[in-house]
Every structure is written in structure tokens, then in C-alpha cells.
Amino acid sequence: MTGNGDKCGAAAGNGDGELQARLMVENLQVLRTPSRGHKAVDVVDEISFRVQPGEVLGLVGESGSGKTTMALALLGHVRRGLVIGDGKIIVDGQDILGLSHSELQHLRGRRIAYVPQDPSSALNPTLKVGTQLREVLDSYSNDQKARDDRLTEMLAEVGLSTVPGILDSYPHQLSGGQQQRVGLAMAFACRPQLIVLDEPTTGLDVTTQRRVLETIRDLCQSYRVAAVYISHDLAVVAEIADHVAVMYVGRVGEVGPAREVFTTPAHPYTRGLLRAIPSLTDAHVLVGMAGQPPRPGNRPPGCFFQPRCEFAIPDCEQGQPPLVKVSESGHSARCLRAVEVAGLGRAAEERVTRPTGPEAAGPMLDVRNLSATYGPKTVLRDVNFAVPGRQCVAVVGMSGSGKTTLARCLVGLHPTWGGDVFFAGKPLARGIRRRSDEQLRHVHRRKPPVLPRQCAGRCRAPLLLTAARLRRQAVARLPPDDGIGRPGRGDERAHVPARGHRPRARRPHTGQAPPARHDARR
Numbered sequence: 001m002t003g004n005g006d007k008c009g010a011a012a013g014n015g016d017g018e019l020q021a022r023l024m025v026e027n028l029q030v031l032r033t034p035s036r037g038h039k040a041v042d043v044v045d046e047i048s049f050r051v052q053p054g055e056v057l058g059l060v061g062e063s064g065s066g067k068t069t070m071a072l073a074l075l076g077h078v079r080r081g082l083v084i085g086d087g088k089i090i091v092d093g094q095d096i097l098g099l100s101h102s103e104l105q106h107l108r109g110r111r112i113a114y115v116p117q118d119p120s121s122a123l124n125p126t127l128k129v130g131t132q133l134r135e136v137l138d139s140y141s142n143d144q145k146a147r148d149d150r151l152t153e154m155l156a157e158v159g160l161s162t163v164p165g166i167l168d169s170y171p172h173q174l175s176g177g178q179q180q181r182v183g184l185a186m187a188f189a190c191r192p193q194l195i196v197l198d199e200p201t202t203g204l205d206v207t208t209q210r211r212v213l214e215t216i217r218d219l220c221q222s223y224r225v226a227a228v229y230i231s232h233d234l235a236v237v238a239e240i241a242d243h244v245a246v247m248y249v250g251r252v253g254e255v256g257p258a259r260e261v262f263t264t265p266a267h268p269y270t271r272g273l274l275r276a277i278p279s280l281t282d283a284h285v286l287v288g289m290a291g292q293p294p295r296p297g298n299r300p301p302g303c304f305f306q307p308r309c310e311f312a313i314p315d316c317e318q319g320q321p322p323l324v325k326v327s328e329s330g331h332s333a334r335c336l337r338a339v340e341v342a343g344l345g346r347a348a349e350e351r352v353t354r355p356t357g358p359e360a361a362g363p364m365l366d367v368r369n370l371s372a373t374y375g376p377k378t379v380l381r382d383v384n385f386a387v388p389g390r391q392c393v394a395v396v397g398m399s400g401s402g403k404t405t406l407a408r409c410l411v412g413l414h415p416t417w418g419g420d421v422f423f424a425g426k427p428l429a430r431g432i433r434r435r436s437d438e439q440l441r442h443v444h445r446r447k448p449p450v451l452p453r454q455c456a457g458r459c460r461a462p463l464l465l466t467a468a469r470l471r472r473q474a475v476a477r478l479p480p481d482d483g484i485g486r487p488g489r490g491d492e493r494a495h496v497p498a499r500g501h502r503p504r505a506r507r508p509h510t511g512q513a514p515p516a517r518h519d520a521r522r
């Protein structure tokens, strides 16, 4: 690890001599292109790290911290409205930012692979899984026998060889976990040198998640692939990553060996993230971090974390602190008080017990004998539960146990269900069209995409309110503190907010138009 000045590194120099890193990122900067009188601002900047063959670097941070922007830049790609301003991305000795469009195209999938969060968006719904896997293998070898052998090997590697008829299935006929494994098989098909995984296990149940994580780990180690693994879930990162980089407002705030960062966090922001992890054994109110991260172009003059920092001192207002070395193992943090903060360790934080409010008179939601079918197949039987007012009932279960079907019944999107559901004491109609406005006030679990050509504010207005006046009124009524209701956000195109901001901007509708992809260079 190195922690020299503003450079941070994951596992460079390990006592056996400096290894040739599989991935080296040096001073990477991605800018938002100027528009409508706004000057260019950086979305991520001063990003430097290294990943050795066979290693996994976990990349964590709040929504909007620039993780996906960084991940896509590793493929030489940026989203519309962004451009790579500076820096180097060196994969096995080659700076990929110096390559032409066609050279980059050739590289992607072969030497650098990407696994997105939502496997269904990466798979073509109209093609069978076998066709899609064989397409990827076209660039693996010209020899048909070698391709067939590799196909068999790939299925075994990701644990799909025992799934009957997998190659003849369409993606929608597979579970989320199986789709994700197909995505992994495609990503590892050509034995890439670098794999970038953007929250690949979000939305999977814990058992499936564990299997997918083990698969990723095994494949990285067997083929000496360097991996960058993005996740909000610190527990997952602790399990899979050798090193961790914590991003805050487009900068690496802390980096180091995973165990060290999680046990002796040196940045107050990392401490805050760790404090917000739920515990199964000790139910308590999660302590969130106060305030919101500043948006690009709206950052404070000193340390970006200063307005939210419980350790702030007057010097913190003087400028961006450099990365300060905390230990010889490469642990460093962008904080003036890093050594002191690390010395505190991860002390047991004070636990706040959830206050018990007055009992509500009756249940807010009352589900009685609910059953649901898909054709002849019954997937839910005799489901009974009640949700009192001001309380949250969690529905958990393995992939395929019927959670989504239950949710679809409750929100009126599943046509064939029986039993009774009462909302605030009144029966809930089966179909969404027959429900009152009051009953329609819910949010989708599985998010339909917002339209990329619409402004976020426009997407938020209820669909039926088409008149501009009514729409403005609807947006004005939204709470101001959700990170989208802030001034200016309603005017942003829907592709601009970070992924974590998007579900809050949604209302149910069915428009589907993926955002355009652009190459990164200016």
C-alpha cells in the first residue's frame, strides 16, 4: 500500500517487493460539462489507487459520492453530460484513456468486464441465455470446440450447470440470483484482467448473495483478476474486499486494508457510516449522519466533510486536507485529525432504544387469508398479518418465496389474488384502478425507470396531473429535505441524479428508455 501525499493505493508493495499492479488509477478527474451558464465542475477528482491481480477493492460511500462515475471511467466511459478531464487508468501497463473508440470497444468484455446492479438490464430479454453466452464467447476464440468447452466451464464456475434447461431459458424465466450468475458468467467469460462490479448483489437474498460473493471471490483468485466492487453494504464489502476505499463527494476519503478500515476508521465519515450499520443481536435506532453531502459545484471551501463533522476544528476550513498516512500497511485518510480519530478505534457507540409510541387503535394494514396464483401455480397461501400504525413489518424470505408477489398484490398490480386486505379499516380493491388517491400513495419496490429525457421534478408529479400548474403544485408540496426537493434539483434530467436518489423521484409508470452511453474522452 502507498499513502504518499494525495495518492492512495490498495496493496501496492507488500514486503515481497513492489508488484506490478493490475490496475493503477492516477489522479483521475471526471468533470460535468458546462451547460446553461454553469461552469464545468468535477464530479470526482484526485482519485488514485492500485489493485493487484487476484485482489478485490471495495468502494463504498453515500449515494452521489461518485462511485458509479468512477466505475464507468474504469471502462473508459462516462454518462452523458460528463467527461474525463485528467488522469490515467492503467490496466496491465496500458493507459486505456489513450485508446481510440474502436480499441476501447475491443477491450470491453475481453480485458475489462462490468457487472451492473440490475442483471435484468444487462441481459437481452428477447434472447435465450445460451445465445447470449455464446455471443460473448465469439470473442474468446475462433475455435468452436474451445468455445463449447469454455461455455461448459463457465456454467460450472458460476454454479449454473445443474439448473435444468438454463441455456434454453429466457432471462425472465430465471430468478434474480440466476440472472446475476449469468451476468457474472458473461463478465468472466473471456477471462478479463479487470472486473468492475457495481452493487451486483443488491436485491438478492442473503443466501443467494453469499453464493454470488463466493463465486466472485473464487473467480478473482483463480484467474488473478483484479476487481473493484462497489456497494452500499459495508457488511458485504467487509466479507469480500481485501482493501477498501471510502468515497465522499467525489474524493477518496479513506483507503486501506479492509480489516483495518473497519476496526480503526480514521475518517469521521467512515465512523459515521459504520455507526449506521444495523445489528441483528442488538436492536437499536440507527444513528444516521446529520446533513447532506454537498453537490458538485456547491462544496464548502475547506474540508468537504466539515459541515457534518463532529471532529471539526477551525483549521478544517482552510482547504482540502491531503491524505494522511495512518499506518505502514497503507491505511490513510483525508483528514487533519486522522491519526487521532483512528486511535479512538470503533468504540461501542451509545445505543438509542426505539421509543415506543402510543398503541394505534387498529391495524393500518390488515391482511387476511391472502393467496395468489400465476396461472395454475399457487405462490402464496393463507398469508395473514397486520401492520399497526407507525410501525414497520419486514417481510423477509429467500429468492422465490413470494415477497414481490405479496407486494404486487398489496399495491394492486397482481391480477389474481384472493383473501381480504384492509387499509385503515377499509377494504382495499384488488385492481389499482379501483383504488382511491389515498390508497395509491405508495412507492414501487421494483423501480420502473424514470424517463431519461424528463426532469426529475416532472417525473415526481402524479401521472394524472398533466396540467403544468397542477404539476408545479404537486412538486412544491414534496418535503424539502429528501435531497431532491432542494432548489434546482427539480430541473435536472432524470439521468443526472445518482442511482440512490432515483427511487425517490419515481411514480409508477412504464416508460423504458435506457440513457444514451458515450465514450469518455473530450
Ligand SMILES: Nc1ncnc2c1ncn2[C@@H]1O[C@H](COP(=O)(O)OP(=O)(O)OP(=O)(O)O)[C@@H](O)[C@H]1O
Binding pocket: 032, 043, 061, 062, 063, 064, 065, 066, 067, 068, 069, 070, 079, 080, 081, 082, 295, 296, 495, 496, 497, 498, 499, 500, 501
Ligand atoms: N450525467 C451526469 N451529468 C451531470 N451530473 C451527473 C451525471 N451523472 C451523475 N452526476 C452527478 O455526479 C454525482 C455522482 O453520481 P454517481 O452516480 O457516480 O454516484 P454514486 O456514488 O454511484 O451514487 P449511488 O450510490 O446512488 O449509485 C452525483 O451528484 C450526480 O448527481
Ligand code: SF4
Binding pocket: 267, 268, 269, 303, 304, 305, 306, 307, 309, 310, 311, 312, 313, 316, 321, 334, 335, 336, 337, 338
Ligand atoms: S479535516 Fe476536519 S472537518 Fe474534515 S474530516 Fe477531518 S476533522 Fe472533520
Ligand SMILES: [Mg+2]
Binding pocket: 067, 068, 069, 498, 499, 500
Ligand atoms: Mg451508483
